Amino acid sequence: MNRFDYVKPQTIAEAVAAAAEPGAAFLGAGTNLLDLMKGGIANPNRLVDVTHLPDLAAIETAPDGSIRIGALVRNSDLAHDADFSKRFPAVAEALLSGASAQLRNAATVGGNLMQRTRCAYFTDPASTCNKRQPGAGCDAIGGENRSHAVLGWSDHCIAVHPSDFCVALTALGAIVEIAGPGGRREVPITAFYLLPGETPDRETLLSAGEMIVAVRLPADALAFSGHQRYLKVRDRTSYAFALASAAAALTFENGVISAARLALGGIAPKPWRAEAAEAALAGKAPGRQAFAAAAEIAFADAKPSGENAYKIELGKRVVARVLAMAAAGTPDRLPALPASPFAPIPESVVNV
Ligand SMILES: Cc1cc2nc3c(=O)[nH]c(=O)nc-3n(C[C@H](O)[C@H](O)[C@H](O)COP(=O)(O)OP(=O)(O)OC[C@H]3O[C@@H](n4cnc5c(N)ncnc54)[C@H](O)[C@@H]3O)c2cc1C
Numbered sequence: 001m002n003r004f005d006y007v008k009p010q011t012i013a014e015a016v017a018a019a020a021e022p023g024a025a026f027l028g029a030g031t032n033l034l035d036l037m038k039g040g041i042a043n044p045n046r047l048v049d050v051t052h053l054p055d056l057a058a059i060e061t062a063p064d065g066s067i068r069i070g071a072l073v074r075n076s077d078l079a080h081d082a083d084f085s086k087r088f089p090a091v092a093e094a095l096l097s098g099a100s101a102q103l104r105n106a107a108t109v110g111g112n113l114m115q116r117t118r119c120a121y122f123t124d125p126a127s128t129c130n131k132r133q134p135g136a137g138c139d140a141i142g143g144e145n146r147s148h149a150v151l152g153w154s155d156h157c158i159a160v161h162p163s164d165f166c167v168a169l170t171a172l173g174a175i176v177e178i179a180g181p182g183g184r185r186e187v188p189i190t191a192f193y194l195l196p197g198e199t200p201d202r203e204t205l206l207s208a209g210e211m212i213v214a215v216r217l218p219a220d221a222l223a224f225s226g227h228q229r230y231l232k233v234r235d236r237t238s239y240a241f242a243l244a245s246a247a248a249a250l251t252f253e254n255g256v257i258s259a260a261r262l263a264l265g266g267i268a269p270k271p272w273r274a275e276a277a278e279a280a281l282a283g284k285a286p287g288r289q290a291f292a293a294a295a296e297i298a299f300a301d302a303k304p305s306g307e308n309a310y311k312i313e314l315g316k317r318v319v320a321r322v323l324a325m326a327a328a329g330t331p332d333r334l335p336a337l338p339a340s341p342f343a344p345i346p347e348s349v350v351n352v
């Protein structure tokens, strides 16, 4: 590991100033960053430890019902907050389907949003990787790429975004609050992440010194609390990243779908909002036909980036199933095995 400075700012302004130096990185719980440093993948010359900053570890409800989650809230604390999980159950389910209990107890909200891809070539310093070293090439193209992207990829990078949490946040229209050298700004999460194009090293809108201070779930997302779920298919039933996942949220009027929210994970370089599929669901009766049609639309532009054509069919099935789960209604309690494809769905919903 390279030598680096460690600084522990006491205010957001100090943190931003310390991180504006070239080569600096914010440190949350370190569950991702420290691994990358030990492997020689990340080589910051300064770590700006934000975990002691005041006022960033709260979950606050505004009078309009929107919820503001501080960047230092731990993943487990958010998922197990009774009020939060009742209002945004798909977000809690997504969080609890990620990593392990120990990791969730440590990992911060800000760190989860900023975690790096799990492309095996990215984490192997002996491989070429445009994300690590712009212009070097991409060993995943033509290599072992069964877990790579089928939507949004480019000839320069085919990696997927690994977060579960961010998929549910994307479905529900979360806003990212940012503090930086130029002051504060807010960005919808759908615009926060960048597609790889020719610059896969640039993953988000954040500039040097900018840090995430909070994530907000807007009040209009509350309309979906009664019908929202997250579903994740992976190689193991727990402690594995998604091969394909989806968050779905529905509202109903007179037995038909009045509004739909849908986002996909494990299939694209960023959490993928499926707006055309959402529009197609509005006004439809819930059931197999409408859900299968929405799944086709969600994957209409999908193309294999290697040996991963299976993800297109898998992803469609995940979408159809998560929509059926959401239509059946949010369970009274978080499922014992969150986001599991083995959860039963009432026949009445599947077979409508
Ligand atoms: C074995 C293992 C399995 C996992 N499985 C899953 C899984 O199934 N699903 C899933 O979603 N995740 C999974 N994870 C990832 C885990 O969720 C992340 O490691 C964690 O959320 C990162 O949070 P952290 O606070 O430790 O971030 P850190 O490791 O401290 O930081 C991660 C990145 O975020 C930056 N950063 C941190 N805080 C801020 C901030 N406030 N503003 C701007 N930048 C910031 C850091 O500079 C760094 O680049 C897994 C991790 C491991 C190790």
Ligand code: SF4
Residues within 6 Å of the ligand: 117, 119, 120, 121, 122, 128, 129, 130, 131, 132, 137, 138, 139, 140, 141, 156, 157, 158, 159, 200
């Ligand atoms: S897919 Fe992206 S992250 Fe993986 S090796 Fe290629 S450029 Fe690097």
